[in-house]
Amino acid sequence: MKSKVVRLFIAMVLCAIAMTTAMAEDKGKNSAMVKPKVIFFDVNETLLDLESMQDSVAKALGGRKDLLPLWFSTMLHHSLVDSATGQYHLFGDIGTAALMMVAEANGITLTEAEARAAIVTPMLQLPPHPDVVKGLQALKDQGYTLVSLTNSTNKGVQKQFENAGLTDLFDRRLSIEDIQVYKPHLLTYQWAAKQLGVELDETLMVAAHGWDVAGAKAAGMQTAFVARPGKVMYPLGMEPDYVVSDLVELAETLKRREKE
Incomplete structure (x- = not known):
């Protein structure tokens, strides 16, 4: 009986050690995550309502x-x-x-x-969500390069941004129209990073769609899921690096991370 108790105790200790080690490794991986040089944004539902x-x-x-x-x-x-x-x-x-x-x-x-x-x-003529202009401006003030990456056409997103007052907040606009492959195909994210001359792990994809975040993460991007009302993550996809309620929270989170 005593030997069984001892073996159970040892097993519990080993399990605890394994869990602690795994958590430490995960934390180490997260802390090693590079600061993104470019932040990509989905448009419909992420930025526009x-x-x-x-x-x-x-x-x-x-x-x-x-x-x-x-x-x-x-x-x-x-x-x-x-x-x-x-x-x-x-x-x-x-x-x-x-x-x-x-x-x-x-x-x-x-x-x-x-x-x-x-x-x-x-x-x-879609309006931006209430947090969008403030959040984008905060990210821009922090020195990030902001780029939209959308399934909409080039002319379409140009008109959307003009009507929503977002044009001046972005450094570039990218549309999958140029490669004719829709997100979340991995090629779209690889192509987007190449257009900006950066590696995939030097980018951050921001979206309110679980499928978009899952695709970007699988491609090698850092990801942020914006939990707009009614939007949920894809449970079988890789977890995003950030989960925020809106873009203001994202800006605050990234600013806080820079100081760590």
Whole structure:
């Protein structure tokens, strides 16, 4: 009996030592993380608020405001179908097709012209989340190079930033339109880092989408998940380096880290 107790005690001690060692190694890895030279930002939902599109999408879908998230996820899903099958359609065209699919699935009559009108113009006029301008300015004041990386087209994001008052806060805008492969394909993140002349581990990808964070992390980027209301991380993806409620918190977190 005593020998069993002794063996159990030893096993518990060894387990505790192993856990402590693992925690120390994780902490060491985290502390060794380099300061990012470039911070990349997703645009739609991370910087810009899609809630303002509820009315136009709901009108197109017979008053069904609850179908907005389904439309957006359907659009993202089929952008990946393009990348997986070696095709490419403009994000707006995929969005139009996705809205028509949602309408058909819910027994709603919707023409292509009506679908396009419901999303294209409203998408270009999305307002920024309340924290965005302050958070971006704080990061810019800290000396970070800020770059957008979006699935939207070059002209689309240019117009979005002009209307949202974000143009001057960014050093560059990148669109996957230039390589015609949608995020979260690893090629998109590799390409983005190359455009800025930096290594992947010298970059930080900021997004409110678990799929975007998972893709960037798998590619080798540092990542920050912005926990916008209703947004959750992908539980099977690698954990992000930072989880924040908004961009102001991100700026404060990075500033605090610089002092450590």
